[in-house]
Amino acid sequence: MKRIWTLAVMEWKRMFKKPQSYVVMFGMPLLFTFIFGAMFSGGGERAKPQIAVVDQDQSVVSEALLEKLEGSELMNVVGMSLEEADQSLADQNLSGYVVMGDSFEESVLAGMPDVSFSYLPAFEGASVLSNWINNRLVEVAIHAEAASEYAALTDASFADSFVKMAGSSDGGERTVQTVNVTTDEEIQAMDNVTARSAGFAIMFVMIAMLSSTGVMLEAKQNGVWYRLLSTPASKMEIVLGYLLAFFLIGWMQFGVLMIASSLIFGVYWGSVLGNIVLVSALLLCTIGLGLFIAGFVKTSEQQSMYGNLIIFSTCMLGGVYWPVEIMPDFMQQMAEFVPQTWAMDGFRALTAGAGTFAELAGPLAVLLGFTVVFLSIGMRRIKFE
Missing domain, CATH: 3.40.190 (D-Maltodextrin-Binding Protein; domain 2)
Structure with missing residues (x-):
């Protein structure tokens, strides 16, 4: 476990040593949220429907x-x-x-x-x-x-x-008193700013995870992988170290974006526990997608090119840029087959609904299903010799 953690920390430091990482991981998502959130809401202020x-x-x-x-x-x-x-x-x-x-x-x-x-x-x-x-x-x-x-x-x-x-209209005493379990403060609409904040957090986390998983291909190209194999660490420990690093980097990014969007845009994310479970499932799915793509390409540059093409196109289908409901019916049906749709459904349940695990069960099951498929194929195709 110590070797796994050491490799994860090393990769973490390597990622955050680059100044551009902060711009791509934190600055761009907040900028896109501001632009697209204002665009679809018709202005910077939230108007009542x-x-x-x-x-x-x-x-x-x-x-x-x-x-x-x-x-x-x-x-x-x-x-x-x-x-x-x-x-x-x-x-x-x-x-x-x-x-x-x-x-x-x-x-x-x-x-x-x-x-x-x-x-x-x-x-x-x-x-x-x-x-x-x-x-x-x-x-x-x-x-x-x-x-x-x-x-x-x-x-x-x-x-x-x-x-x-x-109770009479003149304020007479009520014979029946109804108690609201859910207060108005807890009822938060998933308005356009909230939806775009969740959507662009998903998109830029996927981009960052794609870049991170490309490190494994880069390590094989520059010989780092083979030097790691010469250490006492086993192949499984090396792979798990990288996967743990990707997961922690993803959580760092998503966590910062959630806090920043709450403070800057007033976004309500719902249940903390529900978000932990949903974001973790999304990160595992994204890491699996990165390894899946890495299994079909030769270089990290190819992975970046094909990966970005896949991510941007599926984000358009999955409701990241705009609501899925405004798209044609055939595109809405296609959207059921991309992870972003289910991640957005999960965040919608957390921010606009009660956010119970029953509401999250569907999105979680689909995201974990994608994870199993992506990881199974990706780990089989990537050669760890």
């Missing part, structure tokens, strides 16, 4: 949900007819709209709320708003159920009972 609400029921229950939506700090709410909302969304004057059907009250009491949320494909805050709206809908449903029971016991009208349960 414009959401229309279509109330076709006009009942006390639908009005209660509308009141909750209008009180949200996550969005600007406007009332519209369905036709107006459709046209405004088509003209991209709205980020999305919520429709409460004409049987909304009855459907809530039946336990199957008649409500829908339509949004632009490029609106990356849709996931968090959908979750938030669902939470408010649950609150309204609880009040409606309580009002129904109260009306049955007292012969009062449902409308009066609902107002009593939910």
Whole structure:
């Protein structure tokens, strides 16, 4: 283990001895995040999404949900007819709209709320708003159920009972108190700056890892590899030393980018533990990809050329530069076969959802699957004589 660690530290020092490494690994990702994040958000400041609400029921229950939506700090709410909302969304004057059907009250009491949320494909805050709206809908449903029971016991009208349960508009005391488990501060939309920050962190980490794994080819070209083989270290220890160095360098880069983007752009990354697991899986996949490419080329220059071509093209497919949803259907299907798509899905789950391991299970499984395939083929094709 000592030999493995010694080799890893040696490679670490070699990487960070070059001044250009700091520019490529840290400066460029932050610059690209600023440019593309501002480009897709329409400016440097984050604007609240414009959401229309279509109330076709006009009942006390639908009005209660509308009141909750209008009180949200996550969005600007406007009332519209369905036709107006459709046209405004088509003209991209709205980020999305919520429709409460004409049987909304009855459907809530039946336990199957008649409500829908339509949004632009490029609106990356849709996931968090959908979750938030669902939470408010649950609150309204609880009040409606309580009002129904109260009306049955007292012969009062449902409308009066609902107002009593939910609390009157003049600030009267609430009979039913709902506690929100998820606070507004914890509900963070994966807006364009956040998405681009995650995307460019992925891309530049992959570029750095590609450069790092090319060191093994370079070592064979300049004779360093053969000098290492003449030491007491075994081939396995040498290989593991390099792999550990690549992993630590990748984590150093990703960690610094996460902290810097949080401080500079206010990016919310979600669960720390979830990020540790997801980033580790991504780094293993990227190291595997680097070794996979190294197994099919002769020199480090060839690996850099073909590797960059692969990384840039797959990053375009995987939603690094722009949302996958705005691409044609056939390209969205192709995106399912690149690691960046699944890494972005994982970060989206962490930043816009609850970030549970159940939500991360799919992206993690696919990334680790890519890792096994890449490492298996790469280690077989690279000659470690």
